[in-house]
Amino acid sequence: MAVSAAAPNPLAPPWLHVPADANALAPGLWSRTVSREGGTLTVGGVAASELAERFGTPLYVIDEDDARSRAVEVRRAFDDAFAEVGTAAKVYYAGKAFLSVEVARWMDAAGLFIDVCSGGELAVALAAGVDPERLGFHGNNKSLAEIERAVEVGIGAIVIDSLQEIDRVAEAAARHGVRQSVRLRVNSGVHAHTHAFLATAHEDQKFGIGLEAAVDAVARIRSHDSLAFKGLHCHIGSQIFGADGFAESAARLLTLHRQLLEGGDVPELNLGGGFGIAYTSADDPAPIDQLARRIAETVAAGCEELDLPLPVVAFEPGRSIIGTAGLTLYTVGTTKDVPVAFQDDGESALRRYVSVDGGMSDNARPALYEADYSARIANRVSSVPPALVRVAGKHCESGDIVVDAEYLPGDVAPGDLLAVPATGAYCFALSSNYNYLGRPPVVAVRGGDARVIVRGETIDDLLARDAAYDPAAARPTASKERNQA
Missing domain, CATH: 2.40.37.10 (Lyase, Ornithine Decarboxylase; Chain A, domain 1)
Known part of the structure; x- marks a missing residue:
């Protein structure tokens, strides 16, 4: 049902236009069955x-069908793009976007690995029956208990975020008699958001370590028999609409990747996630298959230029799978x-x-x-x-x-x-x-x-957490005397 035209309100932001029909559902914002x-x-x-x-x-x-289908489409987009250049891709669902037992099962059924970043998220993925080998563990301050649990269950990879974590993970792996696979999170100096990205020499943030410190950190990882170094990890931002930031970051990481090959195998490269979605009619993210092809071509060209074997390339989309669903x-x-x-x-x-x-x-x-x-x-x-x-x-x-x-x-x-x-x-x-x-x-x-x-939570649920709450002693909000006044 079309509505009559209306003049723009001067208080509206410049990107928001008066719709011809204020009942219409803008394409790209809603799940596919809406x-x-x-x-x-x-x-x-x-x-x-x-x-x-x-x-x-x-x-x-x-929208379950939408979430499931997007998971499959994202996985296939990266699988196909990297197969075309001669290597494989790994797609981890970023559980921090939305995680529940049911959603973890959907992602697992779609063939995705799952990325967790706390003991609670790990527990949810395990409760869903996901194979621990298909899990990755992130976080800048993993507790000793979280590291212990991750190693104990046989997690597929732990992303090392600091020098202290190297020794902590190594000690936990040695206690359990296993060789724990790890990645090292580094800061490429690239920060991306929507269409723009900024490339600097350093990043001032809590995650990862600088590129200049990575060679020594990897040597320290390799010094532990209980650790297996799988490769570098980098995350450049969120709600990213284009591939330019990923291309610049990949180029920087591949230079470091080449240095690290001198000391041993580097089978993988994890470029993180951050692929954006449309929240308003002004948003226009590139389709995921286009982004995957552009990134794959960039990685392949970089490896050819540096005379490197193509690594397996991993990604961690979350919002782009579950957001619009x-x-x-x-x-x-x-x-x-x-x-x-x-x-x-x-x-x-x-x-x-x-x-x-x-x-x-x-x-x-x-x-x-x-x-x-x-x-x-x-x-x-x-x-x-x-x-x-x-x-x-x-x-x-x-x-x-x-x-x-x-x-x-x-x-x-x-x-x-x-x-x-x-x-x-x-x-x-x-x-x-x-x-x-x-x-x-x-x-x-x-x-x-x-x-x-x-x-959903009820008032009873909220009160049940209050240690001073005694249901037997609870009073109505108004006393009898007040009601009689």
Whole structure:
């Protein structure tokens, strides 16, 4: 249903254009099974209104077919691209984006390895039945207990992040009588985000070690009989739309890779992840198969120039697999129009605040990174012209914004159901109990069915963690005396 044209609101950011139809679902933002049927948004063959009625809101919804198919497509893209240049690829699903037992099983079934970065994430992957040999363990400060557990279960690779970790992992491996495979995380001096990248001599960050220190660090790794050096690891950033940053980083790493070959085998090169997705209509990430081909060609050309054998090349996508497969449903509670001055003479325009029943506890990315999202009314369509809205959460925090700027039909009202796309990555993973809100459930939808894959938290769950809470002594909020007053 098309809506009438509306003039742009001067408070809108330059990239946000007034839509011809404020009900339309922008391509690239939503999972592949999302559509409108009779005006109602559906995902996986299930109506958003039915999901809200059955499971409540806020609600994380994961399109299972979309997540599974993207995992297979990403793996095939890198497999095919590197097979064409004469080597193989390894694709690790970056569990930090979203990890649950069910999702770990999906990734495993799609043929992906899985990257974890804590003892908890390791426990989830093992609970899913993933072969420990197909796991990698990241982190800049792995505890002794985490290292011990990883070695004990036979993890496939540990990414060494500091000089101290070399000895810690070596000692744990020696205790268990195994030779533990490790990679060394290095900083290439390349930092990438979206289309741009910056190349410097050094990086000031907590992860990894500098290129200039890597030769000595690898020699130290090789000095331990209980360690097997597999290769270098580097991560250049996140939400990357192009291949130029990867190309520059690969070129720098291959120069170091050549030096390391003088002391022994270097069978692998891990270029990390960070491939981006679309969160708004202004985002235009390159297709993953194009990125894979460009990176493969760059690595092959670099190896040819340096007269190097092609290593196995590993990657760690997370957001690009699970991000677009997810959406979050909210219920609108209140709306208010706020006049905002935009000129020195005091001329103002209206910004409509649409408050929903979730917020920064279920999506911290806008508050943490000023991340932009989109939204649509999910339970109906409207012919009312669009209005500029800011979707706000319910937390006692002025920075609690879910969608900073969006055009929705001007009759958006309390009781409406809002859908925010592309929330599969880093929303559930970063969720909290701020203001004592329970974390929402996660529901997987597929073929007209919906099932809970992560249970939501109740007030009872939250109180159960409070050591001073005594259910038997709990009182109602108002005393009898007050009620009688």
